Every structure is written in C-alpha cells, then in structure tokens.
Amino acid sequence: MSTTPQILKGYRVLDCSIAMAGPFAAQRLGDLGADVVKIEPVTGEWQRHAAAGGARGNRVNVSFLSLNRNKRSLAIDLKTAEGKALLLRLVASADVFLQNYRPGVAERLGVDHTTLAAINPALVYVSMSGYGEDGPDRNLPGQDLLLQAKSGAMLSAGRHGQPPMPAGQYLVDAVTASTAFEGVLAALLHRERTGEGQLVQVNMLDAITTLQMQELSVYTAGGVPQQRSAEPHAHVYIRAPYGTFETADGYLALAMPDLPTLGKVIGEESFLEMDSEVHGWTHRDEVHRATAERLRTRTTSEWLAALAEAGLWAGPVYDYEALVNDPQIRHNGTFVEYEHPTEGRVTTPGFPYRFSRTPARIDRGAPLIGEHTSEVLAEAGLTPEEIRSLLRTGVVAETSRG
Structure with missing residues (x-):
C-alpha cells in the first residue's frame, strides 16, 4: 500500500x-x-x-x-x-x-x-x-x-x-x-x-x-424553444450537421463543420455557397440528409482522415471494447x-x-x-x-x- x-x-x-x-x-x-x-x-x-x-x-x-x-x-x-x-x-x-x-x-x-x-x-x-x-x-x-x-x-x-x-x-x-x-x-x-x-x-x-445550464438559458433567457427536427439531430440548439452518421462500414460523429469546407470534402456542391451559421439552422434537415447520403459512400477511416485533413471535427463511434483499448x-x-x-x-x-x-x-x-x-x-x-x-x-x- x-x-x-x-x-x-x-x-x-x-x-x-x-x-x-x-x-x-x-x-x-x-x-x-x-x-x-x-x-x-x-x-x-x-x-x-x-x-x-x-x-x-x-x-x-x-x-x-x-x-x-x-x-x-x-x-x-x-x-x-x-x-x-x-x-x-x-x-x-x-x-x-x-x-x-x-x-x-x-x-x-x-x-x-x-x-x-x-x-x-x-x-x-x-x-x-x-x-x-x-x-x-x-x-x-x-x-x-x-x-x-x-x-x-x-x-x-x-x-x-x-x-x-x-x-x-x-x-x-x-x-x-x-x-x-x-x-x-x-x-x-x-x-x-x-x-x-x-x-x-x-x-x-x-x-x-x-x-443543462446552457440549454435551459437558451430557452429561459433567449426565448428559443426546443425544436426537434425531422432528421435525428444530436442537439436541438446546435446547427447542422451535428450527430452520428452511417458510413460504408460503421458510424462516425460529426460536429458543426463549416459547410463550404464540408461540401468540398464530401462532394456536396449545395453546401459551397451556404453560410454555416444561417443555413445550418434554416436548412437543418436538408443539410443532415445530404451529409448522411454522402458519408455512406466511404469507410469510417477514410472519412475521418479526409475530415481531419480539412480541419473539421469528427471522430469514431466506439463500443465499450473499443473504448477500453483506445490508445489515449x-x-x-x-x-x-x-x-x-x-x-x-x-x-x-x-x-x-x-x-x-x-x-x-x-x-x-x-x-x-x-x-x-x-x-x-x-x-x-x-x-x-x-x-x-x-x-x-x-x-x-x-x-x-x-
């Protein structure tokens, strides 16, 4: 001891x-x-x-x-x-x-x-x-x-x-x-x-x-109600895309990427002229659906490498076995x-x-x-x-x- x-x-x-x-x-x-x-x-x-x-x-x-x-x-x-x-x-x-x-x-x-x-x-x-x-x-x-x-x-x-x-x-x-x-x-x-x-x-x-200090203050002080969308968005108070997405061999998590940059990485031309802080809210479902469709075409590791190279926030979705064995x-x-x-x-x-x-x-x-x-x-x-x-x-x- x-x-x-x-x-x-x-x-x-x-x-x-x-x-x-x-x-x-x-x-x-x-x-x-x-x-x-x-x-x-x-x-x-x-x-x-x-x-x-x-x-x-x-x-x-x-x-x-x-x-x-x-x-x-x-x-x-x-x-x-x-x-x-x-x-x-x-x-x-x-x-x-x-x-x-x-x-x-x-x-x-x-x-x-x-x-x-x-x-x-x-x-x-x-x-x-x-x-x-x-x-x-x-x-x-x-x-x-x-x-x-x-x-x-x-x-x-x-x-x-x-x-x-x-x-x-x-x-x-x-x-x-x-x-x-x-x-x-x-x-x-x-x-x-x-x-x-x-x-x-x-x-x-x-x-x-x-x-829920931040979330409830958005409602009580900001007057913005919880508005769930048609797509499985991970948080009602964060712009799209924000959540987990299926890939060709699994899933990844993607958090608040700059839309024009994301458009270049995944080949989605509709994102190239978007304002992330505007269209990420007003077109939340459309952005989610387009992102989901593109991400299904390649493997998790391929997308994570490409997204990281572009400086976008993304990561793997672990089960407990993967977590326990994670190098970090x-x-x-x-x-x-x-x-x-x-x-x-x-x-x-x-x-x-x-x-x-x-x-x-x-x-x-x-x-x-x-x-x-x-x-x-x-x-x-x-x-x-x-x-x-x-x-x-x-x-x-x-x-x-x-």
Whole structure:
C-alpha cells in the first residue's frame, strides 16, 4: 500500500446511502483518502442484491463492486435501540454523514440533521433526495430514468414526432453524485475556516436541471424553444450537421463543420455557397440528409482522415471494447486494476482528477457485508465482549472473507 499522503486522510465519512448516487459520492471521498465507513443493514445494502446487467460476481456483484471501493462495512440493525446508539456513538467523532433516505425516514430513525448536529456541531451532514426535502413531489421515486424524463433533457435530441431520447448511462445518478461530492468538499473547507458544520441538501431534480445550464438559458433567457427536427439531430440548439452518421462500414460523429469546407470534402456542391451559421439552422434537415447520403459512400477511416485533413471535427463511434483499448485511454490510465480478495482481478474506471502531490488511489475493494464491523466498533471504544454480545443478538452483523 502506498504511503503517499492523500487530501482527505484523517476525515471520517459515515455513508448511510444506497443505490448509486450516494455510494458513488462517498466512493469519491474514499478515493481521496477519507475513511469511509459504509453503514448498511445486517442483510446488506440494496445494491448488493440488484445486479446491473446480470453481472453478479462471486460474493460481490459488479454493481456494488463498482460503487463501494475504499470503504469499510459496518452492518447494523438501525431499527433496534442498540443499533441506533452505536451509530450515534460513531457520529460523535465523524466528519461527514451522508444519507439518501426517503423524506421523513431520517427523522423516524432519529438520525436527522437536527439530532446529529446536537451531538456533533462540526458535522457536515449531506441529505440527498430525488426531488427535494419538501414540496409536492417529495415522495415520488427518485429513479434515474424518471428524473431524465422530467428534466426536459430527453427532448433536446432525436427526431420530431419520435420517442424521447434517454441518455445511455445513469446520467442523473452520476451528476447527483458529483454534486454531493462537491458539496462535501465545500462544506469541509467552510468548516476548516470557521469550525462550523452544516446541512448540505442535494436533490436529483436540481442536479440534472442545473447541468443543462446552457440549454435551459437558451430557452429561459433567449426565448428559443426546443425544436426537434425531422432528421435525428444530436442537439436541438446546435446547427447542422451535428450527430452520428452511417458510413460504408460503421458510424462516425460529426460536429458543426463549416459547410463550404464540408461540401468540398464530401462532394456536396449545395453546401459551397451556404453560410454555416444561417443555413445550418434554416436548412437543418436538408443539410443532415445530404451529409448522411454522402458519408455512406466511404469507410469510417477514410472519412475521418479526409475530415481531419480539412480541419473539421469528427471522430469514431466506439463500443465499450473499443473504448477500453483506445490508445489515449490507455495513455491516461483511465482504467485501474486491482486484486479483490473474493472477485479476483478487477478492472474498473479510475479517477477523473489528477493531483501532483496527493493522488487518489485504491486501498481496498468493495467490502463484504459487515466485513469491518468488529474493527470499526473497537475503534469506537467497544470491548471485545460487547462486540461479541452485539453479534450474538443480531444488532450487528459480520462477514469473513475466509
């Protein structure tokens, strides 16, 4: 294990979140050196039992594995008085508490901000929700696809009259995780300056809405509505051609080329007298159709070479196999590999940031259910006999890697 110092070393995070957004945010904190203790039910967090894509693994499914590295697991039954008391004991010395319970659940469990701030005024308390802590939609399910649909983003691409276009990843979960991660760092900086903890509230609806800063401002400040075209344009607020196009042997992506230059490259004479910023809007469908027809006549590699020589923006359309093996991805070290005690050699996306003095790293893979229960409770001051008693009564649970 590397001895290089990390930015968040010495901070403890209690991660009471489930599914993707909360665990992903907590994992980012762990990657930077925070001691992240995953507080989960004695039967395990929900994501352990929901295998995305059917990738189940040996003892840890890939969904959980991908979102819970650099954490220790403490399995507690928070519905018992003893379990709740243990959590409150840990809160007293924690720096960050992160939860994404349904609205009202934290209060019922007695782990709401008011209660925990009274125990530890310096605590950074992060509450994540689907639509907000209150308001008419507070109890609606905070599921990624539903939030994408509500956000308006699905109608910023695709054809007029065709079904809305959801993103090909869990976009709302991912941006909410990043928002919470940013919120924790900002609140810790405030605490370093003042000694004060505070409540940080993050919701998925606001996260995906503010991600569309430019698009929504075009509508709210510029007065231009979303206008999908007859052709499969990639973004309603960008001039044609803009999107993916079929070639003789695959696909390529083409972004906002100068139309006369493009006309010369692909042999489309109608583009030669066009003004890109005018006709790219007023003749969007015609430009798309003409471009699509021409690009089908040659291979992807031939077109990419010709477009690059003309200084136009174009690139290949990858699947995951191509992405993983891309020379730039390999050069960047975008993916990391490590040994997991039960899952073997794991290859997974690494870190989206680089620090010259305090690099992110993986010190441990995702834990088993309650793998660190005895360890964490001993650090909290419980005696071996007290821990054994809690294990016997089922207040806490522990799993061995043996």
